[in-house]
Amino acid sequence: MRSRLLPATAILVLLVAACGRAPQPDLTQAAPATATRTPTEPPIATAQPSAAPTLPPTATARPSVTPTLPPTATATPMPMPTASAMPTLTPAPIASDQRFVAHTVAPGETLAALAGPDMTPAQIAAYNHLHSDRLRPGMPLLLPRSAPVTPETLLVERGNPDAPRVAITLDAGASAAPTPQILDTLRAHGVRVTFFLTGRWMRDNPELTRRIVAEGHELANHSLNHPDFRTLDRAAMLEELNATERIAQEIAGASTRPFFRPPYGAYNREVLATVIEAGYLPIYWTLDSLDSVGQPKSAEFLVERITTRLAGEQANGAIVLMHCGSQPTADALPRLLEHFAARGVKVTTVSEVLGP
Known part of the structure; x- marks a missing residue:
């Protein structure tokens, strides 16, 4: 459940010519700065802030030494938000045959200017889970195909580089055992995050799926069976997306739109174009916690890796990849939430991290 994200002055977006399984970039060595990243694989698009790291040649995770964990500051847990403080972000009904394009917001653009005859502002x-009607230059949007814009092939790797917000994202496709502990911790700290769920996981864990939605977390699509989308034709990709959406609706009355993370972080131009047209914005990551690759990780390793690599302004707009099936992730989560709270960094959903 790996994916990759390019930092951008507003969002990291790439035009993919023929990418394989997305490698893990190290985007934590310098504070975000306006620059065009030059990946070692075919580019996807320009319009990204942040210093440009050199991507590793393969998707193999780099080994990391686990240093002694520095003490983390404690923070008073926030009370659980009330229902009114946790709005339900459900995409408005759209025509079943609606097709979409991706667009990077330019300075001065408004929702009214971007709307087409098929969708109102x-x-x-x-649909885009916007928390306000204010747009940020550089933020990615999904628009109806009739919108007056030039279609783009986008892959999001970072949100707003100027706001102290971090999206901890949790992919689910295997074990569900640590998920109740994860949800308990998030509830105790009053934090909502984004869960990328497979249709099979939701079908096997209907009560947990309903709890995720009931507690105000953001649901996103991670395919039905977790295949490598590069091996599928267009029809098979659409069935993976649509079947997962149907299961979410049937089990929890919720939608997985508008976000999708490709299984294994594997994508190419055709994958991105297909999922965007189907109404999903491809979400990669700024930092892979490595909780699902290589040798088993300890909670100490995860806390040290994330807090060190997202030091200072590197936390701004970061999207962190973690997994519901990882017990070390469940054990590390309280310390991570306390650490970011003590720094004044809000841990939240993908949709909020992308916004102004």
């Missing part, structure tokens, strides 16, 4: 805001 309010529908575009609801």
Whole structure:
């Protein structure tokens, strides 16, 4: 459940010519700066802030030494938000044959200017899980194909580089055992995050799926069976997306739109174009916690890796990849939430990290 994200002055976006399984970039060595990243694989698009690291040649995770964990500051857990403080972000109903394009917001653009005859500004805001009607230059949006814009092939790797917000994202496709502990911790700290769920996981864990939605977390699509999308034709990709959406609706009455993370972080131009047209914005990551690759990791390793690599302004807009099936992730989560709270960094959903 790995994916990759390019930092951008607003969002990291790439035009993929023929990418394989996305490698893990090290985006934590310098504070974000306006620059065009030059990956070692075929580029996807320009319009990204942040210093440009050299990507490793393969998707093999780099080994990391686990240093002694420095003490983390404690923070008073926030009370659980009330229902009114946790709005339900459900995309507005759209036509079943609606097709979409991806667009990077330019300075001065408004929802009214971007709307086409097929979707109103309010529908575009609801569909993209916007928390306000204010747009940020550089933020990615999904728009109806009739919108007056030039279609782009986007892959999001970072949110707003100017806001102290971090998206901890949790992919689910294997074990569900640590998930109740993860949800308990998030509830105790009053934090909502984004869960990328497979259809099979939801079908096997309907009560947990309903709990995720009931507690205000953001649901996103991670395919039905977790295949490498590069090996599928267009029809098979669409069935993976649509079947997962149907299961989410049937089990929890919730939608997985508008975010999708490709299984294994594997994508190419065709994959991105297909999922965008189907109404999903491809989400990669800024930092892979490595909780699902290589040798088993300890909670101490995860805390040290994430807090060290997301020091200072590197935390701004970062999207962190973690997994629901990882017990070390469940054990590390309280310390991570306390650490970021003590720094004044909000841990939140992908949709909020992408916004102004």
